[in-house]
Amino acid sequence: MTLQIGNIVLENRLFVAPMAGVTDRPFRMLCRELGAGYAVSEMVTSRKELWNSLKTSRRANHEGEPGPIAVQIAGTDAAMMAEAAQYNIERGAQIIDINMGCPAKKVCNKWAGSALMRDEPLALEIVEAVVRAAALHDVPVTLKMRTGWSEDHRNAVALARRFESAGVRMLTVHGRTREQGYKGEAEYDTIAAVKSAVRVPVVANGDIDSPEKARQVLALTGADALMVGRAAQGRPWIFREIAHFLATRAQLAPPLVAEVRRLLLEHLQQHYALYGDYSGVRTARKHIGWYVRDLPGGEHFRSEMNAIEDCDAQWRAVAEFFDVLAAQMDRIPPDEGGNARTPSDEQADALA
Numbered sequence: 001m002t003l004q005i006g007n008i009v010l011e012n013r014l015f016v017a018p019m020a021g022v023t024d025r026p027f028r029m030l031c032r033e034l035g036a037g038y039a040v041s042e043m044v045t046s047r048k049e050l051w052n053s054l055k056t057s058r059r060a061n062h063e064g065e066p067g068p069i070a071v072q073i074a075g076t077d078a079a080m081m082a083e084a085a086q087y088n089i090e091r092g093a094q095i096i097d098i099n100m101g102c103p104a105k106k107v108c109n110k111w112a113g114s115a116l117m118r119d120e121p122l123a124l125e126i127v128e129a130v131v132r133a134a135a136l137h138d139v140p141v142t143l144k145m146r147t148g149w150s151e152d153h154r155n156a157v158a159l160a161r162r163f164e165s166a167g168v169r170m171l172t173v174h175g176r177t178r179e180q181g182y183k184g185e186a187e188y189d190t191i192a193a194v195k196s197a198v199r200v201p202v203v204a205n206g207d208i209d210s211p212e213k214a215r216q217v218l219a220l221t222g223a224d225a226l227m228v229g230r231a232a233q234g235r236p237w238i239f240r241e242i243a244h245f246l247a248t249r250a251q252l253a254p255p256l257v258a259e260v261r262r263l264l265l266e267h268l269q270q271h272y273a274l275y276g277d278y279s280g281v282r283t284a285r286k287h288i289g290w291y292v293r294d295l296p297g298g299e300h301f302r303s304e305m306n307a308i309e310d311c312d313a314q315w316r317a318v319a320e321f322f323d324v325l326a327a328q329m330d331r332i333p334p335d336e337g338g339n340a341r342t343p344s345d346e347q348a349d350a351l352a
Contacts, residue, residue, distance in 0.1 A: 003037075003201055003225055006140030006169045008068045008094060010225075012037030014239045015172075017205060017229030018072045018097070018144070025061055026270035027287070030263065031232060032066060035239030038225075039070070040097050040144075046075025046084035058274060062092045072144070074099035076116070078129035085133045085141075096134050098127060100145040101174050101205075114146045114178035117155060124162050131167035140169040144205070147190040150179040157193045164198045171198065172227055175206035182230075188220040195222045203227050209238075210335070211245030211252075218246075234290025235335065236263070254332045261322035264291050265315065272311045281311045288318060294333065295325060 003010045016023060016031045016039035028039035042059045050056050062069045071093040073084045085096045100116045100123060116123040131141045143163055148154035160171050173194050175186030186206030195202040204223035208214050209231035217226060232238050237255050244252040255263075267287065272280035285306050292298035301321050308314045 010038045013225035015227040017227045031236045034237045041071045043074045046080040068094040070095040072097040078125045082129040082133035085130045098143040118149045127166045142170040143168050144172040160194045170201045172203035191221040211242045214242045257326040
Protein backbone atom coordinates (compact mmCIF):
# COMPACT_ATOMS: atom_id res chain seq x y z
CA MET A 1 0.00 0.00 0.00
CA THR A 2 1.46 3.35 -1.04
CA LEU A 3 1.69 6.54 1.00
CA GLN A 4 1.89 10.11 -0.26
CA ILE A 5 4.02 12.90 1.19
CA GLY A 6 3.22 16.13 -0.59
CA ASN A 7 3.63 15.38 -4.28
CA ILE A 8 5.71 12.23 -3.69
CA VAL A 9 4.25 8.73 -3.58
CA LEU A 10 6.18 6.22 -1.47
CA GLU A 11 6.37 2.62 -2.59
CA ASN A 12 5.03 1.20 0.68
CA ARG A 13 4.62 2.02 4.38
CA LEU A 14 7.75 0.38 5.80
CA PHE A 15 10.56 2.85 6.45
CA VAL A 16 14.23 2.69 7.43
CA ALA A 17 15.07 4.94 10.38
CA PRO A 18 17.89 7.46 9.99
CA MET A 19 20.82 6.21 12.10
CA ALA A 20 24.11 8.10 12.13
CA GLY A 21 26.98 5.84 11.17
CA VAL A 22 24.59 3.20 9.87
CA THR A 23 22.12 4.39 7.24
CA ASP A 24 24.63 5.44 4.64
CA ARG A 25 23.86 5.03 0.96
CA PRO A 26 24.86 1.34 0.67
CA PHE A 27 22.73 0.38 3.68
CA ARG A 28 19.74 2.44 2.51
CA MET A 29 19.87 0.87 -0.93
CA LEU A 30 20.11 -2.63 0.55
CA CYS A 31 17.06 -2.06 2.74
CA ARG A 32 15.15 -0.69 -0.23
CA GLU A 33 16.08 -3.80 -2.22
CA LEU A 34 14.73 -5.98 0.59
CA GLY A 35 11.34 -4.35 0.98
CA ALA A 36 11.64 -0.93 2.59
CA GLY A 37 9.64 1.69 0.73
CA TYR A 38 11.50 4.68 2.10
CA ALA A 39 14.89 5.38 3.68
CA VAL A 40 16.03 8.62 5.30
CA SER A 41 19.70 9.61 5.23
CA GLU A 42 21.98 9.94 8.18
CA MET A 43 21.72 13.24 10.01
CA VAL A 44 23.44 16.10 8.15
CA THR A 45 24.59 19.08 10.18
CA SER A 46 23.32 22.59 9.50
CA ARG A 47 26.79 24.00 10.26
CA LYS A 48 27.99 25.34 6.93
CA GLU A 49 31.68 25.08 7.80
CA LEU A 50 31.31 21.28 8.00
CA TRP A 51 29.54 20.75 4.67
CA ASN A 52 32.80 20.15 2.81
CA SER A 53 34.08 17.69 5.40
CA LEU A 54 34.57 14.09 4.35
CA LYS A 55 31.90 12.85 6.78
CA THR A 56 29.23 15.24 5.49
CA SER A 57 30.14 14.71 1.84
CA ARG A 58 29.66 10.96 2.32
CA ARG A 59 26.35 11.49 4.04
CA ALA A 60 25.21 13.73 1.18
CA ASN A 61 26.21 11.16 -1.44
CA HIS A 62 23.13 9.83 -3.25
CA GLU A 63 24.86 8.50 -6.37
CA GLY A 64 22.75 5.75 -7.93
CA GLU A 65 20.22 5.82 -5.10
CA PRO A 66 16.56 5.30 -6.08
CA GLY A 67 14.16 8.07 -5.18
CA PRO A 68 12.75 9.61 -3.26
CA ILE A 69 15.94 11.01 -1.76
CA ALA A 70 15.22 12.04 1.84
CA VAL A 71 17.82 13.94 3.86
CA GLN A 72 17.60 14.58 7.60
CA ILE A 73 19.06 17.85 8.87
CA ALA A 74 19.88 18.89 12.42
CA GLY A 75 20.66 22.19 14.10
CA THR A 76 19.51 24.92 16.45
CA ASP A 77 19.39 28.04 14.31
CA ALA A 78 16.40 28.64 12.04
CA ALA A 79 18.31 30.51 9.33
CA MET A 80 21.07 27.90 9.27
CA MET A 81 18.55 25.08 9.07
CA ALA A 82 16.81 26.78 6.16
CA GLU A 83 20.15 27.16 4.40
CA ALA A 84 20.92 23.49 5.08
CA ALA A 85 17.62 22.53 3.50
CA GLN A 86 18.46 24.60 0.42
CA TYR A 87 21.97 23.09 0.24
CA ASN A 88 20.69 19.52 0.32
CA ILE A 89 17.86 20.19 -2.13
CA GLU A 90 20.44 21.50 -4.59
CA ARG A 91 22.26 18.18 -4.17
CA GLY A 92 19.26 16.05 -4.92
CA ALA A 93 17.12 15.91 -1.79
CA GLN A 94 13.45 15.44 -2.66
CA ILE A 95 12.27 15.38 0.96
CA ILE A 96 13.78 17.26 3.91
CA ASP A 97 13.42 15.68 7.36
CA ILE A 98 14.01 17.71 10.54
CA ASN A 99 15.71 15.91 13.41
CA MET A 100 13.98 16.46 16.74
CA GLY A 101 14.38 12.87 17.84
CA CYS A 102 18.09 12.24 18.41
CA PRO A 103 18.79 11.73 22.15
CA ALA A 104 22.60 11.59 21.84
CA LYS A 105 24.37 13.73 24.43
CA LYS A 106 26.71 15.29 21.89
CA VAL A 107 23.64 16.50 19.95
CA CYS A 108 21.38 17.46 22.85
CA ASN A 109 24.15 19.30 24.69
CA LYS A 110 24.05 21.74 21.77
CA TRP A 111 20.24 21.93 22.08
CA ALA A 112 19.71 20.13 18.78
CA GLY A 113 17.83 16.88 18.18
CA SER A 114 15.25 16.02 20.83
CA ALA A 115 16.50 18.88 23.03
CA LEU A 116 14.52 21.22 20.78
CA MET A 117 11.35 19.76 22.25
CA ARG A 118 12.17 21.71 25.44
CA ASP A 119 12.08 25.00 23.54
CA GLU A 120 8.79 24.98 21.67
CA PRO A 121 9.07 28.53 20.22
CA LEU A 122 12.51 27.75 18.77
CA ALA A 123 11.32 24.39 17.46
CA LEU A 124 8.44 26.07 15.68
CA GLU A 125 10.69 28.84 14.33
CA ILE A 126 13.00 26.23 12.82
CA VAL A 127 10.13 24.31 11.25
CA GLU A 128 8.65 27.45 9.71
CA ALA A 129 12.00 28.52 8.25
CA VAL A 130 12.73 25.09 6.75
CA VAL A 131 9.23 24.79 5.30
CA ARG A 132 9.55 28.22 3.64
CA ALA A 133 12.93 27.33 2.14
CA ALA A 134 11.77 23.95 0.86
CA ALA A 135 8.51 25.32 -0.52
CA LEU A 136 10.48 27.36 -3.04
CA HIS A 137 11.40 24.06 -4.67
CA ASP A 138 8.11 22.26 -3.98
CA VAL A 139 9.95 19.90 -1.60
CA PRO A 140 7.92 18.51 1.32
CA VAL A 141 9.24 18.73 4.87
CA THR A 142 8.84 15.93 7.41
CA LEU A 143 9.90 15.73 11.05
CA LYS A 144 11.03 13.03 13.50
CA MET A 145 10.59 13.56 17.23
CA ARG A 146 10.20 11.78 20.55
CA THR A 147 7.21 11.66 22.87
CA GLY A 148 8.80 14.48 24.88
CA TRP A 149 11.86 15.46 26.85
CA SER A 150 11.03 13.49 29.98
CA GLU A 151 8.26 11.52 31.68
CA ASP A 152 6.87 14.78 33.06
CA HIS A 153 7.26 16.67 29.81
CA ARG A 154 5.46 14.75 27.08
CA ASN A 155 4.53 17.41 24.57
CA ALA A 156 4.54 15.50 21.29
CA VAL A 157 0.80 16.01 20.74
CA ALA A 158 0.92 19.78 21.23
CA LEU A 159 4.00 20.10 19.04
CA ALA A 160 2.53 17.84 16.36
CA ARG A 161 -0.46 20.18 15.96
CA ARG A 162 1.83 23.20 15.66
CA PHE A 163 4.16 21.48 13.22
CA GLU A 164 1.23 20.42 11.04
CA SER A 165 -0.07 24.00 11.00
CA ALA A 166 3.40 25.19 10.00
CA GLY A 167 3.40 22.94 6.94
CA VAL A 168 5.10 19.68 7.98
CA ARG A 169 3.76 16.93 5.72
CA MET A 170 4.55 13.82 7.81
CA LEU A 171 5.47 13.18 11.46
CA THR A 172 7.48 10.29 12.85
CA VAL A 173 7.29 9.64 16.59
CA HIS A 174 9.72 7.42 18.50
CA GLY A 175 7.85 6.03 21.47
CA ARG A 176 10.36 7.14 24.11
CA THR A 177 11.30 10.39 25.78
CA ARG A 178 14.75 11.88 25.34
CA GLU A 179 15.40 11.03 28.99
CA GLN A 180 14.93 7.32 28.22
CA GLY A 181 17.44 7.28 25.39
CA TYR A 182 17.07 3.70 24.12
CA LYS A 183 16.43 2.15 27.52
CA GLY A 184 13.22 0.58 28.73
CA GLU A 185 10.34 -0.16 26.40
CA ALA A 186 8.75 2.12 23.85
CA GLU A 187 5.20 3.23 24.60
CA TYR A 188 2.65 3.71 21.88
CA ASP A 189 -0.20 5.63 23.56
CA THR A 190 1.48 8.94 22.77
CA ILE A 191 1.90 7.95 19.13
CA ALA A 192 -1.80 7.04 18.99
CA ALA A 193 -2.65 10.42 20.51
CA VAL A 194 -0.54 12.21 17.89
CA LYS A 195 -2.28 10.23 15.16
CA SER A 196 -5.67 11.34 16.51
CA ALA A 197 -4.55 14.97 16.75
CA VAL A 198 -3.34 15.58 13.18
CA ARG A 199 -4.36 14.88 9.61
CA VAL A 200 -0.90 14.39 8.10
CA PRO A 201 0.56 10.86 8.01
CA VAL A 202 2.04 9.65 11.29
CA VAL A 203 4.84 7.06 11.44
CA ALA A 204 5.37 4.85 14.49
CA ASN A 205 8.95 4.10 15.57
CA GLY A 206 10.49 2.23 18.49
CA ASP A 207 11.10 -1.46 19.29
CA ILE A 208 9.60 -2.77 16.05
CA ASP A 209 11.73 -5.89 15.82
CA SER A 210 9.48 -8.60 14.38
CA PRO A 211 6.52 -9.00 12.03
CA GLU A 212 4.25 -9.70 15.00
CA LYS A 213 5.40 -6.54 16.77
CA ALA A 214 4.83 -4.55 13.60
CA ARG A 215 1.23 -5.72 13.45
CA GLN A 216 0.75 -4.97 17.15
CA VAL A 217 2.15 -1.43 16.84
CA LEU A 218 -0.10 -0.68 13.89
CA ALA A 219 -3.11 -1.85 15.89
CA LEU A 220 -2.14 0.12 19.00
CA THR A 221 -1.33 3.39 17.23
CA GLY A 222 -3.39 3.49 14.06
CA ALA A 223 -0.22 4.82 12.44
CA ASP A 224 0.02 5.27 8.69
CA ALA A 225 3.48 3.68 8.48
CA LEU A 226 6.18 1.97 10.50
CA MET A 227 9.83 2.93 10.87
CA VAL A 228 12.40 0.23 11.74
CA GLY A 229 15.86 1.11 13.02
CA ARG A 230 18.09 -1.12 15.16
CA ALA A 231 16.24 -4.33 14.21
CA ALA A 232 17.39 -3.88 10.60
CA GLN A 233 21.05 -3.89 11.58
CA GLY A 234 22.40 -7.18 10.24
CA ARG A 235 18.87 -8.18 9.26
CA PRO A 236 17.82 -5.89 6.42
CA TRP A 237 15.37 -8.52 5.14
CA ILE A 238 13.10 -7.68 8.12
CA PHE A 239 11.17 -5.35 5.81
CA ARG A 240 10.06 -8.11 3.46
CA GLU A 241 9.30 -10.32 6.48
CA ILE A 242 7.01 -7.64 7.92
CA ALA A 243 5.36 -6.95 4.57
CA HIS A 244 4.66 -10.66 4.02
CA PHE A 245 3.23 -11.11 7.51
CA LEU A 246 0.98 -8.05 7.30
CA ALA A 247 -0.35 -9.22 3.93
CA THR A 248 -0.79 -12.92 4.68
CA ARG A 249 -0.59 -13.37 8.49
CA ALA A 250 2.00 -16.07 7.73
CA GLN A 251 5.70 -16.06 8.53
CA LEU A 252 8.13 -15.81 5.64
CA ALA A 253 10.84 -18.46 5.66
CA PRO A 254 14.25 -17.19 6.85
CA PRO A 255 16.62 -16.31 4.01
CA LEU A 256 18.94 -18.90 2.54
CA VAL A 257 22.52 -18.77 3.78
CA ALA A 258 23.60 -18.38 0.16
CA GLU A 259 21.40 -15.30 -0.23
CA VAL A 260 22.71 -13.68 2.95
CA ARG A 261 26.27 -14.39 1.77
CA ARG A 262 25.55 -12.65 -1.53
CA LEU A 263 23.79 -9.70 0.12
CA LEU A 264 26.55 -9.09 2.66
CA LEU A 265 29.38 -9.43 0.14
CA GLU A 266 27.66 -6.99 -2.23
CA HIS A 267 27.01 -4.64 0.69
CA LEU A 268 30.69 -4.75 1.61
CA GLN A 269 31.77 -3.95 -1.94
CA GLN A 270 29.52 -0.89 -1.98
CA HIS A 271 30.70 0.06 1.49
CA TYR A 272 34.38 -0.10 0.54
CA ALA A 273 33.69 1.94 -2.59
CA LEU A 274 32.13 4.73 -0.51
CA TYR A 275 34.62 4.81 2.38
CA GLY A 276 37.87 3.72 0.76
CA ASP A 277 40.26 1.06 2.03
CA TYR A 278 41.34 2.51 5.38
CA SER A 279 37.94 3.62 6.70
CA GLY A 280 36.02 0.98 4.78
CA VAL A 281 37.52 -2.05 6.50
CA ARG A 282 37.02 -0.47 9.92
CA THR A 283 33.49 0.87 9.50
CA ALA A 284 32.38 -2.41 7.91
CA ARG A 285 33.17 -4.32 11.11
CA LYS A 286 29.98 -3.27 12.86
CA HIS A 287 27.83 -4.35 9.91
CA ILE A 288 29.54 -7.75 9.70
CA GLY A 289 29.21 -8.16 13.46
CA TRP A 290 25.47 -7.52 13.28
CA TYR A 291 25.03 -10.09 10.51
CA VAL A 292 26.88 -12.87 12.33
CA ARG A 293 26.08 -12.15 15.98
CA ASP A 294 23.40 -14.85 16.29
CA LEU A 295 24.93 -17.38 13.89
CA PRO A 296 26.87 -20.51 14.90
CA GLY A 297 30.49 -19.48 15.39
CA GLY A 298 29.56 -15.83 14.94
CA GLU A 299 31.15 -14.46 18.11
CA HIS A 300 34.45 -16.22 17.45
CA PHE A 301 34.46 -15.06 13.84
CA ARG A 302 33.71 -11.47 14.85
CA SER A 303 36.70 -11.35 17.20
CA GLU A 304 38.95 -12.67 14.43
CA MET A 305 37.46 -10.42 11.78
CA ASN A 306 37.98 -7.30 13.91
CA ALA A 307 41.74 -7.84 13.68
CA ILE A 308 41.74 -7.76 9.86
CA GLU A 309 42.89 -4.43 8.41
CA ASP A 310 42.63 -5.13 4.69
CA CYS A 311 39.40 -4.90 2.71
CA ASP A 312 40.17 -7.84 0.42
CA ALA A 313 41.12 -10.05 3.35
CA GLN A 314 38.00 -9.01 5.26
CA TRP A 315 35.79 -9.74 2.25
CA ARG A 316 37.38 -13.17 1.76
CA ALA A 317 37.00 -14.00 5.45
CA VAL A 318 33.30 -13.21 5.31
CA ALA A 319 32.88 -15.31 2.17
CA GLU A 320 34.64 -18.26 3.80
CA PHE A 321 32.56 -17.95 6.99
CA PHE A 322 29.33 -18.21 5.03
CA ASP A 323 30.70 -21.03 2.87
CA VAL A 324 31.31 -23.04 6.03
CA LEU A 325 27.88 -22.10 7.39
CA ALA A 326 26.19 -23.14 4.12
CA ALA A 327 27.68 -26.61 4.51
CA GLN A 328 25.92 -26.87 7.88
CA MET A 329 22.49 -25.41 7.06
CA ASP A 330 20.43 -24.15 4.14
CA ARG A 331 18.74 -21.22 5.88
CA ILE A 332 19.65 -18.65 8.48
CA PRO A 333 18.22 -19.71 11.88
CA PRO A 334 14.80 -18.12 12.44
CA ASP A 335 14.82 -14.89 14.41
CA GLU A 336 12.78 -14.95 17.59
CA GLY A 337 12.18 -11.20 17.69
CA GLY A 338 13.30 -8.92 20.48
CA ASN A 339 16.70 -8.40 18.91
CA ALA A 340 16.55 -4.61 18.86
CA ARG A 341 19.37 -4.34 21.37
CA THR A 342 19.81 -1.54 23.86
CA PRO A 343 22.98 0.19 22.67
CA SER A 344 25.83 1.30 24.86
CA ASP A 345 26.26 5.02 25.51
CA GLU A 346 28.83 5.17 22.71
CA GLN A 347 26.49 3.41 20.29
CA ALA A 348 23.58 5.59 21.37
CA ASP A 349 25.60 8.65 20.46
CA ALA A 350 25.70 7.29 16.89
CA LEU A 351 21.96 6.75 16.57
CA ALA A 352 19.65 9.50 15.35
